Amino acid sequence: xGEQREVITADPYIVGKxxxxxxxxxxxxxxxxxxxxLSRPNPTTCSAPDTHDHAHGLIRVLxxxxxxxxxxxxxxxxxxxxxxxxxxxxxxIFDDRMIKMQRTxxxxxxxxSLGEEAIAIAQTMALKEQDWIFPTYRQPGAxxxxxxxxVSMINHCxxxxxDNVKGRQMPVHYTWKEGRFISISSPVGxxxxxxxxxxxxxxxxxxxEACITWIGDGASAEGDYHYAVNFASxxxxxxxxxxxxNQWAISTHQNLATGGRNFAARGLAYDIPCLRVDGxxxxxVFAATQWARQRIDAGLGPTHMELYTYRTGPHSSSDDPSxxxxxxxxxxxPGGDPVERLKQHAIKKGIWSEEKHSALEKILDDEIMxxxxxxxxxxxxANGPYPPAxxxxxxxxxxIPWHIQEQREELGK
Ligand SMILES: Cc1ncc(C[n+]2csc(CCOP(=O)(O)OP(=O)(O)O)c2C)c(N)n1
Ligand SMILES: [Mg+2]
Numbered sequence: 001x002g003e004q005r006e007v008i009t010a011d012p013y014i015v016g017k018x019x020x021x022x023x024x025x026x027x028x029x030x031x032x033x034x035x036x037x038l039s040r041p042n043p044t045t046c047s048a049p050d051t052h053d054h055a056h057g058l059i060r061v062l063x064x065x066x067x068x069x070x071x072x073x074x075x076x077x078x079x080x081x082x083x084x085x086x087x088x089x090x091x092x093i094f095d096d097r098m099i100k101m102q103r104t105x106x107x108x109x110x111x112x113s114l115g116e117e118a119i120a121i122a123q124t125m126a127l128k129e130q131d132w133i134f135p136t137y138r139q140p141g142a143x144x145x146x147x148x149x150x151v152s153m154i155n156h157c158x159x160x161x162x163d164n165v166k167g168r169q170m171p172v173h174y175t176w177k178e179g180r181f182i183s184i185s186s187p188v189g190x191x192x193x194x195x196x197x198x199x200x201x202x203x204x205x206x207x208x209e210a211c212i213t214w215i216g217d218g219a220s221a222e223g224d225y226h227y228a229v230n231f232a233s234x235x236x237x238x239x240x241x242x243x244x245x246n247q248w249a250i251s252t253h254q255n256l257a258t259g260g261r262n263f264a265a266r267g268l269a270y271d272i273p274c275l276r277v278d279g280x281x282x283x284x285v286f287a288a289t290q291w292a293r294q295r296i297d298a299g300l301g302p303t304h305m306e307l308y309t310y311r312t313g314p315h316s317s318s319d320d321p322s323x324x325x326x327x328x329x330x331x332x333x334p335g336g337d338p339v340e341r342l343k344q345h346a347i348k349k350g351i352w353s354e355e356k357h358s359a360l361e362k363i364l365d366d367e368i369m370x371x372x373x374x375x376x377x378x379x380x381x382a383n384g385p386y387p388p389a390x391x392x393x394x395x396x397x398x399x400i401p402w403h404i405q406e407q408r409e410e411l412g413k
Pocket of ligand 2: 245247248311
């Protein structure tokens with residue numbers, strides 16, 4: 001007789017339903033999970049079924065009191081911890097500045113990572129320099145870790161003549177070859193297959209180059225997710241597959257994608273070890289990714305993880321969440337704020353203070369403002385100059401198809 005498992009049935013009352021609409025009181029079940037709940041299995045011997053509890057529980061390191069606890073505590077040194085805090089603060093200030101620029105007509109569109117800063121930053125810090133990043137628009141923070149120049153990031157967001165993608169992409173859809181940061185696709189869900197393909201190539205060539213990729217809770221309901229994970233299951237390439245469950249896919253609640261169940265455990269059906277991680281706990285996110293990278297080091301291939309978080313801001317600068325969720329819903333999120341949690345932990349450890357925090361905020365704000373001033377010297381949205389229209393046709397096709405050539409001739413470029 002096998003072990004008794006819970007029988008899972010769909011709850012017709014939950015499918016697609018958010019916890020509350022704008023006129024109702026926001027509801028989130030209180031978290032009972034503690035950092036001491038889950039063991040850290042040996043990454044080099046652990047199989048998918050061994051991670052049943054990790055797929056259904058929640059990996060946490062920062063306790064409610066702000067201490068780092070449990071087997072998943074990565075025992076991060078102070079300098080690295082403060083570096084991570086600095087990157088998260090920088091991203092938040094950068095996002096605030098850019099949204100102000102969008103509101104004053106300097107940028108056409110913007111998307112913030114508000115509330116999700118820990119994810120791409122902690123994860124990129126846990127990788128090796130040579131690893132490849134296949135992000136969505138919600139992981140620009142990886143570029144800070146890899147050292148991308150702020151002026152170059154802003155040139156892209158404005159779409160001026162120094163934009164490295166020459167205005168061919170929407171703002172925030174960065175591409176950065178030098179940082180192994182692959183172009184962000186507007187069609188959601190494409191990057192999982194791409195990352196797995198590159199990871200397969202890397203294994204085939206015998207390179208120590210892993211891939212990490214992310215998909216949203218909403219996009220994970222597309223077939224693309226399953227096609228991709230099926231390849232990962234079969235070929236076991238060196239890839240870290242992350243579902244960012246930030247509760248919302250624009251105005252659609254994550255319950256529509258899961259029926260109210262979790263995302264992490266779906267990987268168990270594909271025989272891939274699964275972790276469900278508190279996405280607002282910088283140390284837990286780092287530790288889980290380090291564990292996945294250790295499996296890759298040992299030649300064991302993929303890890304599938306859910307980063308459990310909350311999209312604090314609107315979907316994008318074009319969205320008004322007050323029409324579909326309660327205005328204060330973010331305040332009810334049991335996972336708190338990732339920047340505040342790491343800051344409080346650092347203060348408790350005696351390596352940080354409110355004064356140091358404010359001083360760093362000021363330095364970062366000045367740095368971002370001066371980068372912005374530098375970037376708009378290359379043109380802004382209102383006044384140009386813009387990349388020439390002929391760049392629609394160049395560097396896109398190796399051989400221009402006849403119908404595109406006709407269009408080019410019609411434009412006279
Ligand atoms: C294939 C495709 N379908 C629809 C869209 C429009 N769209 C852009 S983002 C988005 C929601 C994605 O939500 P989720 O995957 O949860 O990611 P999040 O924005 O929450 O990070 C949708 C429907 C798109 N860009 N591509
Ligand atoms: Mg989402």
